[in-house]
Amino acid sequence: MLKIKLFPTGKRNQRKFRIVIAEARSKREGKYLEVLGFYDPLTDPATLSLDKERYQQWIKKGAQPTQTVRLLANKA
Numbered sequence: 001m002l003k004i005k006l007f008p009t010g011k012r013n014q015r016k017f018r019i020v021i022a023e024a025r026s027k028r029e030g031k032y033l034e035v036l037g038f039y040d041p042l043t044d045p046a047t048l049s050l051d052k053e054r055y056q057q058w059i060k061k062g063a064q065p066t067q068t069v070r071l072l073a074n075k076a
Contacts, residue, residue, distance in 0.1 A: 002058070002062065004036065005020065006039065007028070007029065007032060007035075008028065015042075017038065018038050034058075036055055050076040
């Protein structure tokens, strides 16, 4: 099963996240199929970039977003 989840990048205490498509059982920082966008919670206001078209295509193909990604997608 494919999941749309956050992939952490950046230094400790300065995390940024990529929004990626990955296998549900893959490691948090494991392989991913595609990058859909990024999220930087440390900027004021938080920076969010998401390719809505690709996001919807993956949802139609059966990918399940995590709860956090679902909330972020609603804000984008």
